[in-house]
Amino acid sequence: MAIILFKNPLLVTMNPRREVFRGDLLVQEDRIVEINRTGQSKSTKKIDRTIDASRWLMLPGFIQTHIHLCQTLFRNQAEDLPLLDWLRRRIWPFEAAHHAESMRASARLGIAELLAGGTTTILDMGSVHHYDVVFEELEKWGLRAAGGKCMIDTGAGVPPGLLEKTAGSLQESQRLYQIWHGAANGRLRYAFAPRFSLSCTEPLLREVGTMARDLGCMIHTHAAETAAEEEGLLQEKKYRSIDFFREMGIAGEHCCFAHGVQVNAREIAALAQDRTGITHCPSSNAKLASGMAPILQLRQAGVRLGLGADGAACNNRLDIFAEMRLAGFLQKLQHGVTALPAQAIVEMATIDGARCLNWEAEIGSLEIGKKADLAAINLDAPHAYPLNRENIYAQIVYAAKSSDVCLTMIDGRIFYESGEVGNMDVKATLAAAEMEWKKLLHRAQITG
Numbered sequence: 001m002a003i004i005l006f007k008n009p010l011l012v013t014m015n016p017r018r019e020v021f022r023g024d025l026l027v028q029e030d031r032i033v034e035i036n037r038t039g040q041s042k043s044t045k046k047i048d049r050t051i052d053a054s055r056w057l058m059l060p061g062f063i064q065t066h067i068h069l070c071q072t073l074f075r076n077q078a079e080d081l082p083l084l085d086w087l088r089r090r091i092w093p094f095e096a097a098h099h100a101e102s103m104r105a106s107a108r109l110g111i112a113e114l115l116a117g118g119t120t121t122i123l124d125m126g127s128v129h130h131y132d133v134v135f136e137e138l139e140k141w142g143l144r145a146a147g148g149k150c151m152i153d154t155g156a157g158v159p160p161g162l163l164e165k166t167a168g169s170l171q172e173s174q175r176l177y178q179i180w181h182g183a184a185n186g187r188l189r190y191a192f193a194p195r196f197s198l199s200c201t202e203p204l205l206r207e208v209g210t211m212a213r214d215l216g217c218m219i220h221t222h223a224a225e226t227a228a229e230e231e232g233l234l235q236e237k238k239y240r241s242i243d244f245f246r247e248m249g250i251a252g253e254h255c256c257f258a259h260g261v262q263v264n265a266r267e268i269a270a271l272a273q274d275r276t277g278i279t280h281c282p283s284s285n286a287k288l289a290s291g292m293a294p295i296l297q298l299r300q301a302g303v304r305l306g307l308g309a310d311g312a313a314c315n316n317r318l319d320i321f322a323e324m325r326l327a328g329f330l331q332k333l334q335h336g337v338t339a340l341p342a343q344a345i346v347e348m349a350t351i352d353g354a355r356c357l358n359w360e361a362e363i364g365s366l367e368i369g370k371k372a373d374l375a376a377i378n379l380d381a382p383h384a385y386p387l388n389r390e391n392i393y394a395q396i397v398y399a400a401k402s403s404d405v406c407l408t409m410i411d412g413r414i415f416y417e418s419g420e421v422g423n424m425d426v427k428a429t430l431a432a433a434e435m436e437w438k439k440l441l442h443r444a445q446i447t448g
């Protein structure tokens with residue numbers, strides 16, 4: 001691996017002092033080894049490549065703490081349905097029709113989009129089958145990820161192809177953990193991924209709670225997403241979803257729940273006390289009309305918060321810039337213009353996302369010794385002028401676009417630069433996605 005010098009970018013460090021300055025950033029192997037204010041570099045290292053970054057803003061690579069790479073192939077194919085119908089009539093039949101090659105096409109398409117938009121780390125929930133393929137693609141194209149196969153052992157409307165035996169679901173998760181946890185220079189981690197409260201039995205969830213603690217890995221699930229889910233669970237189990245997961249032993253700083261739209265004040269206090277993370281998915285929540293998550297209250301209570309695009313089937317993008325912008329707008333509409341400062345939103349998309357993944361010692365900020373996971377934004381565009389250094393976070397949240405990303409580095413390696421996604425033939429990736437989607441649709445035989 002090479003020594004790369006980024007010369008004179010505007011560095012938005014997200015370090016504990018939240019410093020923003022012009023400087024030089026030196027990467028050696030997989031780490032940031034020097035950060036100097038402009039003109040102060042004393043390095044005598046032999047540099048393999050110097051990149052003139054004087055027109056760029058550089059910040060830690062974006063972290064999205066809720067993604068479904070398995071659903072990228074379903075983009076534009078599941079419109080205008082509320083969550084439970086969207087799942088039962090479209091997404092689950094599509095997922096059940098996945099083969100290894102359609103899963104590969106789906107993951108690759110999603111990875112290409114994420115890398116081109118400056119995302120360097122994801123927390124991914126897979127489908128029931130073929131999660132090895134997703135890890136293979138993550139390994140190959142460079143994204144950092146925690147993820148796992150989703151677990152489904154009960155529930156109304158689940159197609160036979162997705163319904164698992166409890167023991168089989170646990171065994172397959174453990175098998176994947178053994179192969180992939182810590183793989184690719186520590187870039188890949190396993191996360192247990194029970195789908196959501198209505199699709200998992202109590203024995204499954206209790207065992208997941210125990211196993212994750214024993215193995216030291218994360219649990220990722222959906223919780224409190226819609227009112228219908230909360231009502232269904234109340235009828236079936238006499239619990240609301242946050243209480244239910246707590247009762248099953250699924251709570252704590254190794255847990256990250258997507259959505260949290262429906263949480264009440266008591267549940268917010270419990271999430272804060274347990275240190276359970278919540279991923280805010282504003283586009284998904286808006287498009288499925290699930291509601292607006294009480295981000296201000298969650299934040300005031302000290303709940304750890306990340307941001308995520310969810311899947312392309314309900315968004316229909318995997319674009320962190322779109323999520324940041326909408327997150328800001330929604331809180332302003334609900335609580336007034338000062339509700340959620342742009343800096344707090346960039347924190348959710350970087351250092352706070354890293355905290356949700358318990359990965360903050362390695363990623364989430366530009367600091368010496370941390371992993372070289374970086375995103376560069378080109379500032380030389382009409383919509384970026386005039387720059388306001390005093391509120392650079394507003395520039396990132398409200399003016400910048402994912403198409404402004406000009407370079408993405410992970411583990412010290414460049415995986416996106418000037419339109420090229422590493423060694424990927426993007427045209428071939430798009431063609432494969434089109435072909436695999438047609439074959440999958442034929443297998444799924446969706447009607448109405």
Ligand SMILES: [Zn+2]
Pocket residue numbers: 066068125222258310311
């Ligand atoms: Zn989701």
